[in-house]
Amino acid sequence: MDIIVSNTTPIITFLVIDKLEILREIYGKIYIPIGVYEEIENEVEKEFYTDLKSYDWIEIREVNNKLALQQLENHLDKGEAQALILYEELKADLLIIDEKLGRTYAQRQNCNYIGSFGVLLRAKELGLISEIKPLLLHIKQGGIFINERLFETILEIAGEN
Secondary structure (H helix, E strand, C coil): CCCEEEHHHHHHHHHHHHCHHHHHHHHEEEEHHHHHHHHCCCCCCCHHHHHHHCCEEEEECCCCCCCHHHHHCCCCCHHHHHHHHHHHCCCEEEEECCCCCHHHHHCCCCCCCCHHHHHHHHHCCCCCCCHHHHHHHHHHCCCCCCCCCHHHHHHHCCCCC
């Protein structure tokens, strides 16, 4: 089974649209670093909040390489830095990450990565969802920014334009 690590924003994105199960359906188990868990715990007041410890398919892990973490946290937020290090430590197969800077670092470290919208496209391809557009609109209404050009590109790839 592939080892999948996720950063915070993809988890929040799927919580906002009430589709967190898509991650389980596609990938089985997801690993998140403690920093990602803590960032989501900081959202306890938000409507989408759920305690990730209640999902047996999400495993929360501590990162071990504190020196690398310290260096990365000078450039990235805690969740992103820990997700990148956990990816390395677990010798993961895929990192789910959305932020541009985090993806740049992932690329530099030769990480195999995908974003939330790539996951949605995969879910549609697998027949787990029938349409992406309503979910993208829900994401935008939930306060997550989507560049208009990206929005249109996703719909085009999904054959929904």
